[in-house]
Amino acid sequence: MTLTVNLVGAGHVGRVLGKLLSAQGYAVRQVLTRSAASARQAVAFIGAGGAIADYAQLQPAAIHVLAVGDDQIVPACEALARAVPLSGSIVFHCSGALASDRLQAARDAGALVASVHPIRSFADPSAVAAQFAGTFCGIEGDEGALAVLTPALQAIGAQPVPINAEAKTVYHAAAVFASNYLVTVLDAALRAYQAAGVPEPVARQLAQPLASESMANVFRLGAAAALSGPIARGDMVTVARQQQAVSAWDEETGALYRALVAPTTALARRKPRK
Structure with missing residues (x-):
């Protein structure tokens, strides 16, 4: 079964993950950013998905990626939980400094949560997407979420490394x-x-x-x-x-x-x- 993916935030990290997941058969459904223009740019880079700029336009998906700044993770998660049903879905963020417990609003809404931190510089998204194989990713979160995300990461060439959520900082x-x-x-x-x-x-x-x-x-x-x-x-x-x-x-x-x-x-x- 093809898993659907929504991206909330599509800076360099989000764009690269979206492009790589799409290339491996994951269906990138929607890309939500602060402006329609930046969402369209991200969709063009990824080569899939629909560009939106409002949480009210979000549709349900199996996986929601919060590729936003650290200070926006909690409010983005809360907005996501208000916008779409999350029961049975997976929500993860990409912060290296914050643990998956910042996604409590999604967990309260019935989602499984995790964090996935690719350990490399994303200054040049095109180059990273082309050379992602072998990239280590620090992962932690709910067991059920990691059971789905680990093979997804391996499919895009990542090397997932489980870490202790309590020692994330x-x-x-x-x-x-x-x-x-x-x-x-x-x-x-x-x-x-x-x-x-x-x-x-x-x-x-x-x-x-x-x-x-x-x-x-x-x-x-x-x-x-x-x-x-x-x-x-x-x-x-x-x-x-x-x-x-x-x-x-x-x-x-x-x-x-x-x-x-x-x-x-x-x-x-x-x-x-x-």
Whole structure:
């Protein structure tokens, strides 16, 4: 049986999911956005569905995708629950930061709820749609919803990864550590090289093999086994001297160095001993 899908919100994530699901035989029925023009653009990208700009025009569907901003998930869900019968249907949102419990209005109306968070950048929807295979998706929610969504995600090339709904915010912070804060730490390294008189372009060349090899080792061996440097060797005298020197050079960077000592020391304790 072909499952029908409605999209509420059709930014980059919604458009890509709609296009991929449609290509796999899921019947995209309607696309609802804030304006008729943006809904028509989304329908053109997806290649299926009807464009609407009012919840009153919504028709029932087996699956409702709330591809809206985090601050709009609750009001969109409440509006959806008022607009169409939801009993027996599935409603899911795409937030990486919020859990499926934000869809309580849909659950109260008889729907099964979930969240599906594709772990990648959607800056270029056309490129993402063409290269979606292998994309990890963090999923959590009602068992019945996941039983339907998991094979749907696998059909479009995703790799669903179940996560703990109660730790959804920590899950989202993991991406910040792996991406945003990694850049911040590398910026501190580049600035420290420059403080020692190394030109910025050369500083990047110096840091690149260290950073690249360390990252490769983490993903190949695990973080504890990949750790090297003075803390891994137990040379806390050097650590103290560096911390003092970095703080004297730049107070904020010194605070960052100091904040990293304790977790790095804990990581060193987990390092396999030869």
